[in-house]
Amino acid sequence: MTERQRRQRGAAVLSGIVAGVCVCAAGCAWTERVAEDGRAGDPVEILHRAADALVAAGTSKTRTSMEMATGGTRVTIRGQGVYDYRRQLGELKVVLPQDPAGASEHRPITELLAPGALFMKNRGAGVPADKWVRVETSTLSDGNLVTGGATDPFAAAEVLRGTRTATYVGRTEVAGTAVRHYRGTADLTVAAREASAAGRDSLRAAAKGFATARVPFDVYLDDEGRIRKVRHRFSFVNGRGADDGRAGQTGRDARHGHGGSGGRRNEAVEVASTTLLYDFGAPVDVRLPAAGDIYAGRIAED
Known part of the structure; x- marks a missing residue:
């Protein structure tokens, strides 16, 4: 060459x-x-489609955190699990905080999330350890946005269908993933009207049960429009909302059984619910309990 x-x-x-x-x-x-x-793009329209992006994604893993402040006491309930957005089925392990005396943490409560229903195991309150408690979420005055101690991930997304105002805050990262941060306010009444058929009744109950149907939020979407993190701030009056004495009251347990006096009746209670979604496409195998495994007896009072 x-x-x-x-x-x-x-x-x-x-x-x-x-x-x-x-x-x-x-x-x-x-x-x-x-x-x-x-x-x-219009932030309101983008957030209206966030739940649909999760359905397209199929499944994910999730971590949840619920912080409650009432009567000068603040408690946090944490959960971790998986969710199938197409079937609207999920499983969480929810951990209550230690009691004021510093006793060891309670066994995690297993929660199965299904359309219109919440199943809880290791519920306590006189329920045998091998039995499940079943709660119709539409009968809960908060629609199970707070009651279970964790917000159903798809319900958290469907709340955004009721977005009335929203602004784009900027680019940031969540757990190493580039995301777009939006801040706004949703209306539960509108969310219920626009929600999937399976989630409509629960959101309608929540719109009536909280002190206000308006829910401030911060949400972080990845470049495929999927929610990576969403934080809602709910408000209800003690004696209403998630404090109506029904069987599934994990949030109530944390306030009354493990978080002090729980505050006076008719006192405003603020709840911040954070949901993290990650590992999209993860395998999810949620099986609902058989009828014979569901507890039919009386739930002990706190």
């Missing part, structure tokens, strides 16, 4: 590399521009 041929071949290789770098740079710039242009 002559020196001239070597120079020509080298120039061709260099030209190809430069072209490749330019294409990559252009592509990277385009990707970043698309990601940034998420703010250019």
Whole structure:
């Protein structure tokens, strides 16, 4: 090979590399521009579609945190599990906080989330350890947005169908994933009207049961429009909402049994519910209990 041929071949290789770098740079710039242009859309319309993006994703793992403040006491209930958005079925292990005396934590409560129903195991209150408690979520005055000590992940997304006002805050990260942060207020009455058939009655009950149907929120969407983190702030009056004495009252247990006096009746109670979603496409196998495994006896009072 002559020196001239070597120079020509080298120039061709260099030209190809430069072209490749330019294409990559252009592509990277385009990707970043698309990601940034998420703010250019109407935030309200974007958030109205967030629940549909989860259905398209199919499944995910989830972590939940519910903070309650009442009577000068603040408690936190944590959960972890999986959820199938197409079947609207999920399973969580929910851990109550320690009691004021510092006693060891209670056994995790297993919760199965299903359309219109909440199943709880290790519920306590006189329920045998091998039995489940079943609660119709539409009969709960908070629609199970608070009662179970964790907000059903799909219900949390469907609340956003009622978004009335929202603003784009900016780009950030959640657990290493690039996300777009939105802040706004949803109306539970509107959310109930726009929700899936399975979630409509529960959200309608919540709209009537809370002190206000307006729910402030912060939500973080990835570049596929999927919720990675959402934080709702609910408000109800003690003696209403999640404090109506029904069997599934994990949130009530935390306030009354493990968080002090629980506050005076007719006192405002603030609840912040945070839901993290990750590992989309994770396998989910939720099996609801057989009728014979559901407890039919009386639930002991706190």
